[in-house]
Amino acid sequence: MENPFPLGIFPKSLQKIVRDVNQERKFPIDYLGGAILWVISVLIGATSYLKTTLGKTYCNIFLMLVGVQGAVKSKPLSWSIEYLCRLDEAALTKLDQELVEYDAAIARGEHPEKPIAQRLLMDASTPEAFFRRLSENPKGIGQCALEIKKAFTDLGRYAKSSDEELFIRLFDGDTMTIDRAHQETLHVSRPFFCLSGTIQNDIIKRVFTQDRIDNGLFARFIEIVHYDEPALLWNLTEDLPSDVDIRYENFVVTMLERRDSIDIQHPLEYTLATDAAEVLQAWQNGTEIEIELKGSDSDRATFRKIQIYVLKFALIIQILADLDSGHDNSNRLIDINSAGLATALADYFYQNAKDLAQAASDRELSKKERSVYDALPDMFTSEEGLKIAKRNNMGKTCFFDFLNHVRGVLIDQPARGKYVKRYSPKTLTN
Numbered sequence: 141m142e143n144p145f146p147l148g149i150f151p152k153s154l155q156k157i158v159r160d161v162n163q164e165r166k167f168p169i170d171y172l173g174g175a176i177l178w179v180i181s182v183l184i185g186a187t188s189y190l191k192t193t194l195g196k197t198y199c200n201i202f203l204m205l206v207g208v209q210g211a212v213k214s215k216p217l218s219w220s221i222e223y224l225c226r227l228d229e230a231a232l233t234k235l236d237q238e239l240v241e242y243d244a245a246i247a248r249g250e251h252p253e254k255p256i257a258q259r260l261l262m263d264a265s266t267p268e269a270f271f272r273r274l275s276e277n278p279k280g281i282g283q284c285a286l287e288i289k290k291a292f293t294d295l296g297r298y299a300k301s302s303d304e305e306l307f308i309r310l311f312d313g314d315t316m317t318i319d320r321a322h323q324e325t326l327h328v329s330r331p332f333f334c335l336s337g338t339i340q341n342d343i344i345k346r347v348f349t350q351d352r353i354d355n356g357l358f359a360r361f362i363e364i365v366h367y368d369e370p371a372l373l374w375n376l377t378e379d380l381p382s383d384v385d386i387r388y389e390n391f392v393v394t395m396l397e398r399r400d401s402i403d404i405q406h407p408l409e410y411t412l413a414t415d416a417a418e419v420l421q422a423w424q425n426g427t428e429i430e431i432e433l434k435g436s437d438s439d440r441a442t443f444r445k446i447q448i449y450v451l452k453f454a455l456i457i458q459i460l461a462d463l464d465s466g467h468d469n470s471n472r473l474i475d476i477n478s479a480g481l482a483t484a485l486a487d488y489f490y491q492n493a494k495d496l497a498q499a500a501s502d503r504e505l506s507k508k509e510r511s512v513y514d515a516l517p518d519m520f521t522s523e524e525g526l527k528i529a530k531r532n533n534m535g536k537t538c539f540f541d542f543l544n545h546v547r548g549v550l551i552d553q554p555a556r557g558k559y560v561k562r563y564s565p566k567t568l569t570n
Contacts, residue, residue, distance in 0.1 A: 143491045145170040145364070146484045149177075149457050151464035154391060160384040167216040171205050174364040175220035178203045178282070178336045180456055182224070182260060183395035185280025186332035187402040190410045190455040190474065192417075197451040200280070202311055202361045203336040204288055206344070206496060211366060213338035214286050221284050223389045224260045227396075231257040267306070271318050271326045274310075278404045280332030288337030289347040307335065311360045341365075344496070350544050359445040362489045365496050394463060410455055410472045416479035420450060423483040427490075436562070437552040442493045446486050454482035508534055509542055513550065513561075522557045 147155045147169065158176065162169050181201040190197045205213040238255035245252045261282050262273040273281055285291035292307075309316060310333040318326040339347060348358045402408060412420065424447060431439050458478040462469045505513065512532045516525055522543075529539035547553055552560045 143488060143495070145173040146481070146488055147173060149453070149460075149481045149485050151460055153387070153464065154460070157384055157388050157391070160382060161219065161388075164382055164384065165215070165219070167212055167219065168366050170364050170366055171207075171213060171216040172220070174203055174205060175216045175336070177201065177456070178217075178284075178334060179220045179224065179392070180395065180460065181452070182280060182282035182334045183392065183399055184456065184459060185399060186330065186404060186407060187279055187399055188408040188410060188455060188459060190412070190451050192412060192451065194451070197455065198313060198332060199452040199455045200311065200313070200332055200334045201336070201449075201452065202307075202334070204361050204363045205336075205338045206341055206363050206365045207338070208342075209340050213366075217284055217286060217336060217338065221261060221282075223385075223392050228257075228259045228261055231259055268318065268326070271316070271328055274328045274331045274333065275326055278329075278332075279399060279402075280334070282334035282336070285335070285337035288335075288339045289343070291335060291337060292347070305355070308355065308357055308360065310335075341496075345544060350547075359441075360448070362446070362449055363492050363496055364489075365492045398459075398463065408472055410458065410474055412454070412479070413473045413475050415476040416454070416474045419476055419479040419483065420454065423450070423486070437554065439494065443490060446490045446493065449489065450482050450486040453485045454478050457481050457485075508532065512539070512542065513546070516559075516561060518561050520559055522559070525559065 147158060150158070150173075154176070158169060158172050161167055161172055178201050181199045184199050186198060188199070190199075205217065207213045235255060235257040242252055242255055256276045258279075259273065259277055259281060261284060262270070263283070283291060310331055313330050313332065315327075315329045316331065317328070352358055427443055428440075431443060435443075454474050458469070458474045461467075461475075461478060512529050512534050515528050515532060520528075522540075525543070526536060526539055529535075529542075534542070543551065543559070550562050552562065554560060
């Protein structure tokens with residue numbers, strides 16, 4: 141099913157940047173659009189939130205670019221953050237100079253405040269360094285891991301607590317404190333953290349294990365699933381001069397000027413105009429009813445995670461529209477146009493998430509898996525299923541790996557240890 145990235149969420153000048161980069165460098169538009177959307181969320185940071193009856197919604201995003209090995213996934217992300225990386229390098233160079241002056245002042249017996257670098261991005265590190273970067277950057281910071289699994293494995297090597305719990309709490313903006321023996325306490329109030337990276341289709345289930353699904357970590361990500369991989373043909377003779385990099389840098393500068401102008405102690409509060417609230421409510425209610433009538437448990441779970449994001453999208457789109465038009469929007473209202481575009485973007489990610497679930501089911505079942513599935517009753521417990529698997533020469537580990545593969549596609553799990561079959565796996569075989 142064709143599901144193009146809705147470029148209309150961006151102002152026309154930013155749409156042109158995306159199209160020009162696509163034409164010149166052959167980066168897929170959906171990957172590029174998603175990468176820029178993620179950068180925008182980092183640049184807005186904790187300076188603004190949307191207040192509704194559901195509470196305060198900040199615009200932090202956890203994003204995965206999904207594709208086969210060799211797909212152009214990393215390059216759009218790298219291009220989108222390149223200027224941010226240069227700004228961070230300049231900030232760190234300035235910090236080195238300020239630390240020399242700081243040390244000299246300490247030597248003179250003075251007591252100046254220790255300088256810190258305001259950064260936009262950070263690398264994977266130890267939990268202490270991770271929390272220090274968060275505490276030093278209250279307006280928000282992002283981590284672009286390129287390979288998303290690296291974000292989990294790097295931090296998990298040092299973390300005493302679950303890395304999954306850490307990322308979940310960061311997404312939710314929970315206040316966190318680290319008490320360290322004989323050292324100062326690190327306290328992060330209302331952290332704003334964005335995470336992005338790439339992943340191959342065939343290793344998603346290995347990275348996002350059932351534990352990372354059950355605890356809600358996977359539900360906090362949105363995915364861009366790109367299947368169309370045209371040949372990337374070299375052109376080494378034709379010069380392609382362009383000012384697209386400069387135009388993108390100018391856009392980033394405009395976003396940073398807005399960020400710098402806002403006191404983090406007094407972030408801007410946005411609310412929904414009445415007609416915008418009606419649009420979002422109709423979208424949410426209508427989709428829920430449609431799923432109730434003809435959807436699946438998997439569809440329902442997928443849509444529930446997308447609902448987390450539609451309010452974030454509305455806030456981002458409104459801020460972009462206000463900056464582009466020069467309208468001060470003194471009442472800080474999300475208008476009906478931004479709400480409508482937010483639902484279009486949410487529908488895009490909803491379809492991507494459903495496509496991803498379907499793609500996971502496309503692997504042809506082995507002869508043994510097919511015999512086990514056919515032998516299972518319409519409803520069964522894990523114990524009952526395991527007995528049937530053993531009668532069909534499938535061991536315990538293989539059986540539960542099989543369940544993980546088909547859960548949400550061929551089998552639903554309405555409760556722990558209880559399963560319901562959907563349909564015959566014959567439709568998946570040739």
